[in-house]
Amino acid sequence: MAITMRQNFKVAAHVLRQRLKGNTKFPLVLELEPLYQCNLACAGCGKIQHPNDILARRLSVEECVAAVEECGAPVVSIAGGEPLIHKEIDRIVAELVKRKRFVYLCTNALLMEKKLHLFKPSPYFSFAVHVDGLRERHDESVCRSGVFDKAIAAIRKAKESGFRVTTNTTFFTQDTPKTIRDVLDFLNDEVKVDGLLISPAYAYEKAPDQEHFLGVDNTRAIFREAFADGRRKKWRLNHSPLFLDFLEGKVDFQCTAWGIPSYSIFGWQRPCYLMADGYVSSYKELIETTDWDKYGRGRDPRCENCMAHCGYEPTAVTATVSSPRQSVRAAADVVRGALQDVWARG
DSSP: OSSSSHHHHHHHHHHHHHHHTTOOOOOOOOOOEEEOSSSOHEEEEHHHOOOOHHTTTTOHHHHHHHHHHHHHHHHEEEEEGGGSSSSHHHHHHHHHHHHTOOOEEEEEEHHHHHHHGGOOTTTTEEEEOOOSEEEEEHHHTTTTTTTTHHHHHHHHHHHHHHOEEEEEEOOOTTOOOOHHHHHHHHIIIIIISSEEEEEOOOOOTTTTTTOOOOHHHHHHHHEEEEEGGGHHHHHHHOOOOHHHHHTTTSSOOOOOOGGGGGETEEEEEEEOOOEEEEEOOOHHHHHSSOOOOGGTTOOOGGTTTTTHHHHHHHHHHHHHHHHHHHHHHHHHHHHHHHHHHHHTOO
């Protein structure tokens, strides 16, 4: 596991604290989208299919900080769009790091080297670079040649400069157990990123490509084979062991949609980052007025083929904290991940 001990303990403490307060619905990660504009037009993305006046809008630094403080999530994933286009992204990151939130800045890395000097290395900050396969596969996914090479160069430069760098890889029907192993081996062993986030693709309603999203059965089969022979223990995967079990079909969960709420230029998105059934003006209103029981597999047809980490990782994390056996298992993974980091750094 590539989740740091510091982050692991803080998230576990957050879950226990909420349980002691009697809260059953609380956030673990805030998906913060300060803009929708991007410098790529990926076929599987449904976030950039908005008119130009919407793409021109930005959240202010103050709005971003207020959203983080309002919901209280210990981890913030800054997405979009491409966050590095935002002229005040460095101030947003600095303010959140100052508040000791664990910040992951999701980026396609095209602007990363150019803007690296705006940020400071911190145990609370990571670049999270999208890498959806090796060179040919990734460039096909983002619909532009040369992006893979730029992303890998930016990762290497950031690591040389002392930054923590993770990757985010989404898998589609074009992928196989071999392509999954190949890209994770490359990022883990050759590039030596600090963590690997993986997820089967979810079918955004507005995405241009609606034909290559993995269903539940295919997801389980492909990850079961990719993870065979103990391979998943080798990779510095940025996930709880139970979520990886879930991908293989060893356990099943209900979606915890409120575990990773989404805040954007429109407000708090109902019910999750992947589906837009309206927006509300406060996190409290999101939690109290959303009919959560109508979402999830077996409840909403749009959820039937979803196994994305934004819905199911929170379920896995809370299940882990609630089980002494799983907590010990997760702690052992954290220690193993720390030792892998030491080895990777030479």
